[in-house]
Amino acid sequence: MKFVDEFREPAVISKATAEIRRLADPGRTYRFMEVCGGHTHAIYRFGLKDLLPANIDLVHGPGCPVCVLPMGRIDDGLSIAKNADVIFTAFGDMMRVPGRNGSPLEHKARGMDVRIVYSPSDALKIARNNPAKHVVFFAIGFETTAPSTALTLMRAKAEGLRNFSVFCNHVTIIPAIRAILDSPDMRIDAFIGPGHVSTVIGCRPYEWIARNEGKPIVVSGFEPVDVLQSIVMLLEQLKAKEAKVENQYKRVVPWEGNRAALKAMAEVFELRAYFEWRGMGFISQSALRIRDSYAEWDSERRFQVPGVRVTDPKAAQCGEVLKGVLKPVQCKLFGKECTPERPVGALMVSSEGSCAAYYNYEHRKREAFTKEVGVAV
Amino acid sequence: MCLAIPAKIVELFPDETSRALVEVVGVRRHIDTGLLEENSLNTGDWVLIHVGFAMSKISEDDALDQIRMLTMLGEHEAAVQEVTGYGLSEAGISSDP
Numbered sequence A: 001m002k003f004v005d006e007f008r009e010p011a012v013i014s015k016a017t018a019e020i021r022r023l024a025d026p027g028r029t030y031r032f033m034e035v036c037g038g039h040t041h042a043i044y045r046f047g048l049k050d051l052l053p054a055n056i057d058l059v060h061g062p063g064c065p066v067c068v069l070p071m072g073r074i075d076d077g078l079s080i081a082k083n084a085d086v087i088f089t090a091f092g093d094m095m096r097v098p099g100r101n102g103s104p105l106e107h108k109a110r111g112m113d114v115r116i117v118y119s120p121s122d123a124l125k126i127a128r129n130n131p132a133k134h135v136v137f138f139a140i141g142f143e144t145t146a147p148s149t150a151l152t153l154m155r156a157k158a159e160g161l162r163n164f165s166v167f168c169n170h171v172t173i174i175p176a177i178r179a180i181l182d183s184p185d186m187r188i189d190a191f192i193g194p195g196h197v198s199t200v201i202g203c204r205p206y207e208w209i210a211r212n213e214g215k216p217i218v219v220s221g222f223e224p225v226d227v228l229q230s231i232v233m234l235l236e237q238l239k240a241k242e243a244k245v246e247n248q249y250k251r252v253v254p255w256e257g258n259r260a261a262l263k264a265m266a267e268v269f270e271l272r273a274y275f276e277w278r279g280m281g282f283i284s285q286s287a288l289r290i291r292d293s294y295a296e297w298d299s300e301r302r303f304q305v306p307g308v309r310v311t312d313p314k315a316a317q318c319g320e321v322l323k324g325v326l327k328p329v330q331c332k333l334f335g336k337e338c339t340p341e342r343p344v345g346a347l348m349v350s351s352e353g354s355c356a357a358y359y360n361y362e363h364r365k366r367e368a369f370t371k372e373v374g375v376a377v
Numbered sequence B: 001m002c003l004a005i006p007a008k009i010v011e012l013f014p015d016e017t018s019r020a021l022v023e024v025v026g027v028r029r030h031i032d033t034g035l036l037e038e039n040s041l042n043t044g045d046w047v048l049i050h051v052g053f054a055m056s057k058i059s060e061d062d063a064l065d066q067i068r069m070l071t072m073l074g075e076h077e078a079a080v081q082e083v084t085g086y087g088l089s090e091a092g093i094s095s096d097p
Helices: A002-006 A010-023 A037-045 A071-081 A104-109 A120-129 A146-159 A173-182 A196-201 A204-211 A224-239 A259-268 A292-297 A318-322 A354-373 B060-072 B076-088
Strands: A030-036 A056-063 A086-090 A114-116 A134-141 A164-170 A190-193 A217-219 A245-247 A269-271 A274-277 A281-284 A288-290 B005-013 B016-024 B027-032 B046-050 B053-058
Touching: A010 A224, A030 A037, A030 A173, A030 A224, A037 A056, A037 A224, A037 A354, A056 A173, A071 A086, A071 A104, A071 A134, A071 A164, A086 A104, A086 A120, A104 A114, A120 A134, A120 A146, A120 A164, A120 B076, A134 A146, A146 A164, A146 A259, A146 A292, A146 B053, A164 A288, A164 A292, A173 A196, A173 A204, A173 A281, A190 A204, A190 A224, A196 A259, A196 B046, A196 B053, A204 A217, A204 A245, A217 A224, A259 A269, A288 A292, A318 A354, B005 B060, B005 B076, B016 B046, B016 B076, B027 B053, B027 B076, B046 B060, B053 B060, B060 B076
Parallel strands: A030 A056, A030 A190, A086 A114, A086 A134, A134 A164, A190 A217, A217 A245
Antiparallel strands: A269 A288, A274 A281, B005 B016, B005 B046, B016 B027, B046 B053
């Protein structure tokens, strides 16, 4: 409860938690999945679980792009980086993610030209400045990030810049939610919908979840008040035996999304027949590939990539954690072989990965308590 | 990864309609505004940016809320680092307001 003092509106927080207690039926349990890794981070950071009754369980979803990328794709990307005339660029989040033979950062240490960029347009800029080299941008992200890659490719084509290509790993959130709902070992009562993905896709694509699956979904902001208010809205729907899409994050998310961003994505990308997700296997139509009209800027067509599947280290249970079947702390490697300093699995790398979030907030807190009191909690 | 950073439009360029100079806590960088639905930006407007692109126009109140939220999430420094990195730390652009 100590974090409450830091909240801007402690009175609103107290009101929301009281409302949650009033609405939650003590005779049953609730499993709410927060789809987005940003929410997972916020939930641990603010200790929101401590504010909820014990019968409300928050299950962490697949919405961390770094975490869901299978190791084979990292190795495929790095196989391109081995070409002497290639400059390999990626977001900082990707740099420490282990491939079979090390992370991009370790490949850099071995002498490959691997560079961090903060924007795909900067990868384009590197290409402009290095006409004798070929610049590959390792693109990851959900619909929040895919439009930026799309517009960058449109700019490359318009400029006729041919020493630039994208290794596309963009994924789409809806098929992942569908896979979770189809999975027999998952029982989710309702969803906390992603905030920033929805600024692009809007709220309409979630309608089938309510209509066909009978599950409420509330698109939520990231502040403690937002998340708690979204839980109130979900409980109200469940109490009234309703299932609908609601938008708690109206101040940022328009119901219709961002049409310009969707248009850029449609110009450059098409759906892949299937794509592998770490821990979830192959999900049909769950990722984007570059259209034929942009084939020249597609790294996968310009370079031979091995395209092998690499299974995760056996002892690591990333898949189960990713699907919410196991809590991070239930994985055998958690906090021992696998820590944020030396990650074995991607969930421990990104601050949005549930293992790193759990480790950084819950685990350290408990360790400090154990040290102080001498009792393990 | 999907967190959006609020930025204030400082300068627009009539010749390059999809470019803007923005400021994020004293750091000034160029961003791409080509993904905004309507191109009716004015200096002083606030936008949410993600990986160097403006994603949506927001009110000043919501922008300030968002800045506070990033600070609460401990993402504030990462956001400043990201924005500082735009344009490969553009030479010639002052990092002071």
